Amino acid sequence: MKKSLFAILALMMVFVTACGGNQAADSSAQGNEPAATEASADAVTIKIGHVEPENRSTHRALLEFKKNVEEKSNGSLVIEIYPNGALGGDVQLTESTAMGTLDVALPSTSVLTTYSDEFGILDMPYLFKNSESAFTALDGELGQQLNAKLEGNGLINLGYAYNGIRSTTTNTGAIERPADLQGVKMRVMESPIFIDFYKTLGANPTPISFTELYTGLQQGTVDAQENPPSLTYANKFYEVQKFLTVDEHIHNFLPFLMNQTKFDGLTSEQQELLRTEVKAFVENQRQMELADNDAAIEKLKTEGNLTTNVLSDEQKQAFKDALKPMYDKYREQFGAELFDLAESFNQ
Template sequence: MKKKMYLLITSLVLLSLLLVGCGGGNKSTNNQNEASDTTKTNTGAVTIKIGHVEPEDRSTHKTLLDFKKNVEEQTNGDIIVEIYPNASLGGDVQLTESVAMGTLDVALPSSSVLTTYAEDFGILDMPYLFKNSESAFNALDGDVGKYFDEKLADQGMHNLGYTYNGPRSTTTNNKPIEKPEDLKGVKVRVMESPIFIDYYKTLGANPTPMSFNELYTGLQQGTVDAQENPPSLIFANKFFEVQEYLSVDEHVHNFLAFVMNKAKFESLTPEQQEIITAEGKKCVESQRKMELEDNEVAIEKLETEGGLVVNRLSEEQKNEFKEALKPMYDKYREQFGAELFEMCEKYNK
């Protein structure tokens, strides 16, 4: 009797363990399915990789962070934006090539680099082409921008807008630049751009192409007497330590194109394209505003903290420079076409 009772109890215990085991197995399966669903959602997201050469403290990167946040929120995570600053994926030339080839999704190269894809992008480097930043913004948001957008589309790039790299101004080590004659004989560091070289040659200066990372040493050692860049970049790179004067001449309003691989853009759903387009526009607008504010702060800091003697050119003084540049304008009017110049110049009225 005892033996039968023992066998009965043992059977009941084994049955209980078996039922618990089955229940545990069902719970484990459910968890795996939930994990699988989550993985599937993440895997299905579209990743957009953005490369640029600016440091994190510049307006370009700051506003791209907002672009990332807004796009990811509005698409409920169906689009993930990754940003690679500081030329970590290459310089402007390499980044643009990568976007055109489709190995990178988005880049923000200087318009000067885009002459490789359409020679007449060079007109945007013409000194005193636009009388101020507002005229330049209106042109790039208007038919001038549309004209160049079509050129980029032909090269496999969809443009989301033109961010602002600031108004380029001049620093010198021995005298301020107030009139064209002041540049005669001055050794000025320039980018390796035919237009920038022609600009200074026309005014009697000695333009010296030099890479940006060698510029501080070049100024320090006297290889060059002067350089030109947006004030925010001049302050960030401490050129005030090896220069004496800042002439706010704003000779070129420099832009960065917000280019996306065309095939990648077209692969998005219509709703996603709308979001990218709208947020790209917002990014451009906020970046320009921030850059203009940063520019004014930088000019003040260059004077108060950097100790530079600052002079701002009046509109009349800028017109003197443009008058002295007529031979250069005649040359490039023939090269780029009078129609394109007229398209730009109408925004100065």
């Protein structure tokens, strides 16, 4: 029933977008200018939708991907990019891609739990030691195992872009140990794993829409929030927060999902080109996001005037130790083998 409702909503979203009166209609604003190489009469158009703003690493790297694909395909492939949720949110974009009304989506991996609960492991706090461990895992056996869960659902994943490292801002004080979260009203996404995360540490997790988060912090509905620093800075949460704790509790990823039928309909040369260029896009975007993250932390300290502390590896381990009851629960749900595989990359 959930999938059917998502599918209907996605179809309506794409129909409305196609009829105009939508931000996506202004293709020049989305980086959809004609390619330098003139497209052939039988060129294949690939439409990509995502929810990130144009100044984020995802969109900037996609513009380079577009340029490279169109030039290297000699115009036989044309890329159109629709940012800012112009074609819907993560759920709608994913369903549209599965149905073939959209060609490519880059949603959060969290929405893929609709297809397999095991994607939820990527939302587990302190699962990976650092970004390099996370990259190696998603590019390797863990990513391959998760990708296989999409088979038969109309989707193929060509790579994992990086949505950044989530860290915490508060009005209640620095977060240096698990006890510091006791009683803190923490805004969370509507995700059982995120809710369990903060309940286990004694906080009061409060689901609030991202679009309402600034007001919620301003009015005291919640005391704290957690997001990649680049997103925290871009949305000016520093105006209504006092402390930044760089705890790097979750590494978020954005799979490059393509409609399976669309991909299968390409020539073998076009398929190989896409695989090669998606790999290059992922590597480029990850480096952009890491640089953006470091720059945002400095801006939050200086421009945002947030009191900032960075957790050591020992402090992070203390949080993971405190989360053992949560880990026990999800080890049983997802399987110990999957956790062992993920954690094997923490070398």
